[in-house]
Amino acid sequence: xxxxxxxxxxxxxxxxxxxxxxxxxxxxxxxxxxxxxxxxxxxxxxxxxxxxxxxxxxxxxxxxxxxxxxxxxxxxxxxxxxxxxxxxxxxxxxxxxxxxxxxxxxxxxxxxxxxxxxxxxxxxxxxxxxxxxxxxxxxxxxxxxxxxxxxxxxxxxxxxxxxxxxxxxxxxxxxxxxxxxxxxxxxxxxxxxxxxxxxxxxxxxxxxxxxxxxxxxxxxxxxxxxxxxxxxxxxxxxxxxxxxxxxxxxxxxxxxxxxxxxxxxxxxxxxxxxxxxxxxxxxxxxxxxxxxxxxxxxxxxxxxxxxxxxxxxxxxxxxxxxxxxxxxxxxxxxxxxxxxxxxxxxxxxxxxxxxxxxxxxxxxxxxxxxxxxxxxxxxxxxxxxxxxxxxxxxxxxxxxxxxxxxxxxxxxxxxxxxxxxxxxxxxxxxxxxxxxxxxxxxxxxxxxxxxxxxxxxxxxxxxxxxxxxxxxxxxxxxxxxxxxxxxxxxxxxxxxxxxxxxxxxxxxxxxxxxxxxxxxxxxxxxxxxxxxxxxxxxxxxxxxxxxxxxxxxxxxxxxxxxxxxxxxxxxxxxxxxxxxxxxxxx
Amino acid sequence: xxxxxxxxxxxxxxxxxxxxxxxxxxxxxxxxxxxxxxxxxxxxxxxxxxxxxxxxxxxxxxxxxxxxxxxxxxxxxxxxxxxxxxxxxxxxxxxxxxxxxxxxxxxxxxxxxxxxxxxxxxxxxxxxxxxxxxxxxxxxxxxxxxxxxxxxxxxxxxxxxxxxxxxxxxxxxxxxxxxxxxxxxxxxxxxxxxxxxxxxxxxxxxxxxxxxxxxxxxxxxxxxxxxxxxxxxxxxxxxxxxxxxxxxxxxxxxxxxxxxxxxxxxxxxxxx
Numbered sequence: 001x002x003x004x005x006x007x008x009x010x011x012x013x014x015x016x017x018x019x020x021x022x023x024x025x026x027x028x029x030x031x032x033x034x035x036x037x038x039x040x041x042x043x044x045x046x047x048x049x050x051x052x053x054x055x056x057x058x059x060x061x062x063x064x065x066x067x068x069x070x071x072x073x074x075x076x077x078x079x080x081x082x083x084x085x086x087x088x089x090x091x092x093x094x095x096x097x098x099x100x101x102x103x104x105x106x107x108x109x110x111x112x113x114x115x116x117x118x119x120x121x122x123x124x125x126x127x128x129x130x131x132x133x134x135x136x137x138x139x140x141x142x143x144x145x146x147x148x149x150x151x152x153x154x155x156x157x158x159x160x161x162x163x164x165x166x167x168x169x170x171x172x173x174x175x176x177x178x179x180x181x182x183x184x185x186x187x188x189x190x191x192x193x194x195x196x197x198x199x200x201x202x203x204x205x206x207x208x209x210x211x212x213x214x215x216x217x218x219x220x221x222x223x224x225x226x227x228x229x230x231x232x233x234x235x236x237x238x239x240x241x242x243x244x245x246x247x248x249x250x251x252x253x254x255x256x257x258x259x260x261x262x263x264x265x266x267x268x269x270x271x272x273x274x275x276x277x278x279x280x281x282x283x284x285x286x287x288x289x290x291x292x293x294x295x296x297x298x299x300x301x302x303x304x305x306x307x308x309x310x311x312x313x314x315x316x317x318x319x320x321x322x323x324x325x326x327x328x329x330x331x332x333x334x335x336x337x338x339x340x341x342x343x344x345x346x347x348x349x350x351x352x353x354x355x356x357x358x359x360x361x362x363x364x365x366x367x368x369x370x371x372x373x374x375x376x377x378x379x380x381x382x383x384x385x386x387x388x389x390x391x392x393x394x395x396x397x398x399x400x401x402x403x404x405x406x407x408x409x410x411x412x413x414x415x416x417x418x419x420x421x422x423x424x425x426x427x428x429x430x431x432x433x434x435x436x437x438x439x440x441x442x443x444x445x446x447x448x449x450x451x452x453x454x455x456x457x458x459x460x461x462x463x464x465x466x467x468x469x470x471x472x473x474x475x476x477x478x479x480x481x482x483x484x485x486x487x488x489x490x491x492x493x494x495x496x497x498x499x500x501x502x503x504x505x506x507x508x509x510x511x512x513x514x515x516x517x518x519x520x521x522x523x524x525x526x527x528x529x530x531x532x533x534x535x536x537x538x539x540x541x542x543x544x545x546x547x548x549x550x551x552x553x554x555x556x557x558x559x560x561x562x563x564x565x566x567x568x569x570x571x572x573x574x575x576x577x578x579x580x581x582x583x584x585x586x
Numbered sequence: 587x588x589x590x591x592x593x594x595x596x597x598x599x600x601x602x603x604x605x606x607x608x609x610x611x612x613x614x615x616x617x618x619x620x621x622x623x624x625x626x627x628x629x630x631x632x633x634x635x636x637x638x639x640x641x642x643x644x645x646x647x648x649x650x651x652x653x654x655x656x657x658x659x660x661x662x663x664x665x666x667x668x669x670x671x672x673x674x675x676x677x678x679x680x681x682x683x684x685x686x687x688x689x690x691x692x693x694x695x696x697x698x699x700x701x702x703x704x705x706x707x708x709x710x711x712x713x714x715x716x717x718x719x720x721x722x723x724x725x726x727x728x729x730x731x732x733x734x735x736x737x738x739x740x741x742x743x744x745x746x747x748x749x750x751x752x753x754x755x756x757x758x759x760x761x762x763x764x765x766x767x768x769x770x771x772x773x774x775x776x777x778x779x780x781x782x783x784x785x786x787x788x789x790x791x792x793x794x795x796x797x798x799x800x801x802x803x804x805x806x807x808x809x810x811x812x813x814x815x816x817x818x819x820x821x822x823x824x825x826x827x828x829x830x831x832x833x834x835x836x837x838x839x840x841x842x843x844x845x846x847x848x849x850x851x852x853x854x855x856x857x858x
Binding site: 311333 | 589592593596600603607608609610611612620621624625628631632635636639640646647650651656658659661662663664667668671672675676679682683686687689690691694708709710728729731733738769772773774775777779781782784785786787788789790791792793795806808810811812813814815816817818819821823
């Protein structure tokens, strides 16, 4: 047992550096608009991400309506359908999940959880948000350009993405690539901030191995993103060159609709390698913060320390490292050298081991706990169900022979929605119910919350669990309609109708959630500073919501790890991290 | 209590759905029965893990949900348990990976007696080419493609002349004879997929990819494109017919060679 446990305070060193000088806003504009306070930036990030997420939600309804009633919507053509799935996917993965976990939760929680006054580079942090907003606006603009947004699928594979058989070839693909480039620039500014803040601005006593897993998750994900996004960046730049300047990075000699184009010698596979070198770590960029946050939710609401903290930290780090050597498992049937399959299959299945350890430790944290079935806890439980389900179907797709019949079918769609759609989104919901009281000073309504939870969890499961079986049947993804495929029984159409109904219901349940967030802002029960009786530093701030500079006059000093729940002999069932140990009886 | 029951129902319901689902893979029509077996093994292992984890969670919620006076246990770590779980998981993963890799080795190793057939994809239709009487396919180049020469065969290559060209029509295969598909695309990515064959491989412009299988039963099968290739992707279909020897030969006699097709277009041009 290391010094992660009770009482082992060690010696608290005197402060080595002077407290930071913060920029103090002088006007309304510098306080709420061009603001350098990480907490305000976090809220700006979150509101922007959730707003653009609503666009993705509406697109998902259109996708589902088309799939369930293929001949009923004359306004949805095959090209429109491809645009919907492309923009839906891109928004969800990049502009919602990545931005919300890192820009939103990262900004709000890192300084508070490590006991800092703010991010270390507040000005760059502010610019990061505004560049992100610009990226979102450029993406939205593609809807209003001639030809609309790109319909190349979120994988943007050339040659298809830049040839005229794909919708949005004129402007859509250019704006998409430009928007991603902006996003990456914005993210890099924010990301450097998160990493440096965690490494350099922790308060006294906050050793790395005393940090809450939330911070570990966000830190690891940020490092992954800083290393992975550059691959997408160069991919987008070269794709733009191919599209606008006629270079041939990804374009071999091709004949398009009988016409010989001027490209020659490029490699479509090169783009796929660049894309997935980013794309696979991206899955973990979304998942790892969720791992961290859900650990803290489970621990707090089960009133029990997270089981195997050190193993959890190492699992996060190992998963992060391994996520860089598995990318080509997205490419088993891409035409790359098939012998790569052996290597990538092995690395992919090995990553299941640290991931499984995390799952065991979550459920073992519940074991002999004191489980409060609050809304955050319910969402944490639903995360485990969907994550385990989606993670296990990953073992199908990671195994090359099993992947061969299943790749590019609805099985894949069901798999990744379960594992990197539903699972992280449930954590986001749980996290919002958990930290909303700190951000606003008021509780979210619990009744509405439980309604939101049950409809969302059971509904989403009803959407994605049966969808695997449509894929098992052999129905490909990205199909505008199934048409009359001989091997597809009539009942599959009925199942598609059922899935669509579930999707519409789940979608509307999100309106209840939005209403709850707005209504509780003024009408919610006052929360007090620590409604969940949690140990971590953000709940120990002198003011709620925390003021500018977070901590009043004195920075907190940390004496223990983040998980002192139900410590035998302690008066309360939680001991805050900044509570000094009781001196041993002399 | 209700939460525990619902969690348990989710686990039980998933298993029942799996057992009674009318939606299941199509009856196999090639030698890749091993793929189905590997999927089955994976279903059993992962299904057991899923059920165990969710049922355990349900039990924890049932047994340890908050009651007045309950205090959680304090046990930060249990090295022994953590190691046993890690080793157990590693064994399970190995049990899925090992057969997978063995079958993958078969999947990428083409038998020597496989007949080569070319599959060519373009937006949004399929064409095929058989090597003809000499058993050798002539060279081809995207830059030679024209309306007279849709596959871009090299007219100066004698091997190309007797190649059988099947343009935008169904492909016939011989039952129980291994085939190696040599695949190319002239515009964007496509993917060859026949659900009953299990096999699948992308067609990539600028390179030739391959996939092999042995059809094991006769019949007509739907062939789909499974790599997004533009607006009409969902409509890029063809039929693959697996024949007995006599029917296959009858079909083959009706097909035209590259030389015949070029002569015909030449004639048509001259009479104009």
